[in-house]
Amino acid sequence: xxxxxxxxxxxxxxxxxxxxxxxxxxxxxxxxxxxxxxxxxxxxxxxxxxxxxxxxxxxxxxxxxxxxxxxxxxxxxxxxxxxxxxxxxxxxxxxxxxxxxxxxxxxxxxxxxxxxxxxxxxxxxxxxxxxxxxxxxxxxxxxxxxxxxxxxxxxxxxxxxxxxxxxxxxxxxxxxxxxxxxxxxxxxxxxxx
Numbered sequence: 431x432x433x434x435x436x437x438x439x440x441x442x443x444x445x446x447x448x449x450x451x452x453x454x455x456x457x458x459x460x461x462x463x464x465x466x467x468x469x470x471x472x473x474x475x476x477x478x479x480x481x482x483x484x485x486x487x488x489x490x491x492x493x494x495x496x497x498x499x500x501x502x503x504x505x506x507x508x509x510x511x512x513x514x515x516x517x518x519x520x521x522x523x524x525x526x527x528x529x530x531x532x533x534x535x536x537x538x539x540x541x542x543x544x545x546x547x548x549x550x551x552x553x554x555x556x557x558x559x560x561x562x563x564x565x566x567x568x569x570x571x572x573x574x575x576x577x578x579x580x581x582x583x584x585x586x587x588x589x590x591x592x593x594x595x596x597x598x599x600x601x602x603x604x605x606x607x608x609x610x611x612x613x614x615x616x617x618x619x620x621x622x623x
Contacts, residue, residue: 436596445564449479452568464532478519486511516541539616559608567612
């Protein structure tokens, strides 16, 4: 039973779904300040931070040559597709007439956090948690823009960490590093932009 609950939590809070959740909250909280009341800015965010990254799972599961690689290939493809989406998303800011400060901060924090995580995972042979990274920074940024009404969402961080430990996908060091990368890079971007 515990594993089933952990699996459900882990599946619900994959990074692209957290991005979708965060961008929708930002839209409904204050679409003017967060997206210049421009639905296309919201759609842009969803395409680059949810649709493209989620496509990795579809590609791996529908391609028999990739599917045999199991979870390891799925994880690598998820990072690749996420980075492609984040790079394209940040490039899209350059052609927008008036991207908002929240968009710039969210877009940069996703890109920088994922890049740091990819470097840690590749060059230090350390499996820092994408789940912990993908929920911590976005919730920090969300609270920066929405105020204390969303502070309760920080409770999701230990819930996601618990699920990843129960499923034996990460140890505590890997989860803490993933969360710390996202927290500190997002905090730095908030104060730099």
